[in-house]
Amino acid sequence: MDWFDSWGLTLVVFLPVVGMALVLLTPRDDERSLKGIALATTLATLGVAVGVLAKFDYDATSKLQFEVNKSWIEVINSNYHVAVDGISLPLLALSAFISVLCVVYSWNHWPEPHNPEGLPRVDSPARDGDERHVRRAGPDPLLHLLRDRPAPDVLHDRRLGGPNREYASIKFFLFTLFGSALMLLGFLALYFKVDVDPSMAGMQHSFDIVALAAAGGSGLVHGTQLLIFGGLFLGFAIKVPMFPFHTWLPDAHTEAPTVGSVLLAAILLKLGTYGFVRIALPILPEAAKSWAWFIGLLSVIGIIYGALGCLAQTDMKRLIAFSSVAHMGFVMLGISTMTDFGINAAIFGMVAHGLITGMLFFVAGSIQHNLHTREFSRLGGLLLQAPRMGWILGFCAMASLGLPGLAGFWGEFPAIMSAFSPANGLSEVTFRTYMVIAAVGTVLAAGYLLWMLQRVAFGTVKDEFKDADIHDVSTTEWIAWTPILVLIVVLGVYPNLLFKITDGAVVQMTDAMTKVIGG
């Protein structure tokens, strides 16, 4: 079906925007229609995404598929260029998948019921749509402006969140804008400085990621490469978030409503890591090689530091937020090795973290919904009050600490492993040190997660909640959660489901980098 090949990706990107427009046109007190439209839109998007998954050629994952390349702003040689390959496909699927489940969860978890300000779904479809732009294999970097349009995020936090939401949303905005500014400048520098192949991009200057990656930074002196990479690095590292650019994250999570946290953890954070894999590394491999030790260092600091931050928390949701810093540290460690092993692990880690941490935020949200608190000192005995929810929490804690047989392990283990033997030219001693530090991080992960489990689920119910009206997992929660739980197990038992998609594209990319940096 040729029609789908050329329109599939465009549909998956813009359907949520249509949904957003419809939601905006619906009266705000018509809760049923709002939910219905949101569900229909996200389901339709998922449907298209499933179509893409079904028609994707898994024997050629390194090839750009469903490619559309149309002239957009001719004067600067900027095209509307979208496509998917093995690296972007898993994240496209994840975005479409999580969005539906978030809408389902929202069905009975309407934040602050009947609050006139409660417009929780206005922003999400738009956000997902924006992110998918960046998920394309070869989008125009100018599109990043669309992504960083701040309004949805701010609205997201400010209207619905906790008491400190103004500070949190402003802080998030500040960070993001700061990074984006430098990133934008980096893109402009790439446009003007890199000599791309005119037969590929039409002109000598281009924003096209594919053309820029093919050029591999040719025409740039090393110092300029380093500077440009620095700009890109800041933009992406803030989104990941890497230590020390992470402090917006716990604040944003603490204040955001449940679904906001899930989307933030499951989808938004991946923009940063995806940016490294898709843009920073292939376009500027030599600069990446010079920066690698530093990125690796920040990654392992993040692993340990994030874990320590978790251990200091008294708020369940804030703990889960801090754990993201540690988990994304593993992802970034894999990327910093610049090896196929490490980057495969990083993509697996992105998906796994999205599922597992998203799920943890769901559970934390439901606990708060029931007990109106997330303070460890007041929680306890969840397994007695709501055994199913308690065991789901235990399951997710185990998945999050990287228990083999569940998805989280396959993001961590190969990433740690890749550090034993980083790409040619990187210091083995340095990266092996990182390997050991990362391995120590897995122990700390077990520490804070089981400690959380013990304080929330074990023991007996505190007196103040002895007679509380607690609902165990409800039907909508089962519908929203079961697919995630199943995927965590399936990917853990048979990781090849994901690795075989990513590996071809990753190997092609690392081979291309090796050609530039030597090996």
Next chain:
Amino acid sequence: MRLPTRRSPAVQPVLHGATWWTNGGFDLRVGVQIDGLAVMMMFVVTTISLLVHVYSTEYMRDDRRYTHYFAALNLFTASMLLLVVADNTLQLLVGWELVGLCSFLLIGHWWEEKPNGDAALKAFFTTRTGDIGLLTGVIMTFFVVERATGQGSFDIMAVNEAALSGKVGHTLLMMTALALLLAIIGKSGQFPLHTWLPDAMAGPTPVSALIHAATMVVAGVYLGARLYPVFYEGLNIGGGGINAMAAIGGTTVIIGAALAFVQDDIKKVLAYSTISQLGYMVMGLGVGAWTAATFHLFTHAFFKANLFLGSGSVAHSGSHHSFDMKKSMGGLKKYMPQTYWTFVIGTLALTGFPMLAGFFSKDEILATAGESDYQFFKYVGLAGAVMTAAYMVRCIYLTFFGEYRGGQPDVHGDDAHAVEHGHDGPHESPRLITGPLWVLSGFSILAGYLNAPAFGIEKFKEWFEPRVAFPETLIHPEFKMADAATAVVVVLIGYALAYAYYWPKVLPQNLSERNGLARAGKTFLVNKYYLDHLYTNVVVGGIKGPVARAAYWVNQNVIDGVLNGVGRGARVAGKFTYAVIDQKGVDGAINGIAVGTGEIGDATRKLQTGRLQFYALMLFICVGLFGLALWLGH
């Protein structure tokens, strides 16, 4: 292609596999490797698991979470078998972690009480600390193969062949062996990470028998046996002298046995005994006694499961669910004859009484150590044997002899049962409990005859010792009457000392109350060498407390402080720009200085309502600076 040396087709491992994951353009496999060692372990795991299941149907009757218990028990058995049949180190790691999970679930089975949850967490953390070694060690096995063949692999056969090929640098092999040794230390309760195992007794007793005596804790020893060439080459075991593995094992033999003397809880006596016996196995591997060590693993599984289930029987029917020998037991011999006799058989087998299982396996470790260049460890083993004999006699005395000291029903984890049955005095356990005890006693007597060089039987070696990818220079000692006699004498001395202390009371009693040195020694032992204090208060407490708080303080004050400072600085700059430069400077030049203060106030308020301006300002400053840098760089 993986088995270059084919000597005896009968003992060729059976290999099956499928693609598990793909990375870097090649397939990594999941599969099974069934050889003698795997078969031996499968026999141990399934047999003891079956008996424990039968036993548990009675022991755990009316438990508050009967289904959870059996679900976890079965998950454990499956995970253990996954570990045993693994044909690659990564799959072994998966099984390894999963049995750790089941151990966590079962130790914390009665999680309502905080000590049980604490014990479960402690077990998980401690073994996870060892798993730092497993993680890095497994990674290094991959690169060991890569060095030898050019293509990395986790395949156990390939790893063993690579280790023996001589193509791999000694440093890498040594690091691999040491990393894996750390994993063994964590999982198999070796000094100094043994402290979780006694606490793990918080779980139901059948769990202690299955997981914390017979199967999971020997996973470390199994790992050592599985990847023996790596240890053999990496630690230079063939060279004699001293190596880390033998030293750790030997230390654990003595350390564990000494602690068993000061325990009042019968399960803790057995737990420390298990630690000590695991020490024998690790020491055996360390001195080159592969066959003897795995043989000891085999026999120990039966008699230690026997003893643990026996202690459970005592608690179930004799001591109102208490495990305190001094407070709730004593004189149970006449009430529980079957439990008593099976316990005695288990004890004799454990202590190495002639012609029982432990006699053959333990003596073989000592004999091998004696014949190789590890004389020292032979004496360590003999010293351990004296201690084992003595503390087990003490245990039997306190439990089954003297006056019955059990009083009112004691509240323990599985107390619901006691109330329902209305126990009013100690009595024999039902058949579902004594049955497994007798079966295990049978094994405790007979298992040793698989390898009894004294009678010319070497079936264990013949069936289970690998013929491919295995060091060829291992020593298999001849039977020597003198060695056997020494061992018997040593054991008898142990019995005699304990007997003399407890029955006729001829040895000085209550020495620790009169002699300062003895008191200091006892205090040291009662406090478990202060290791728990070190780990719980200093290490874990330090990380959880001051270190984590300090990191978080940095987060909130330093990093966010910089951030907020930048924000405030931008605001001040903005105010200055507007109020001074724009309003006073530019506007002032036009309008003069007659501007009311109210206007400035208004203007300032406007700025304070939204901070976006400052970000925008910052944006332009940054873009400007960056552009300048780029331009200069050009």
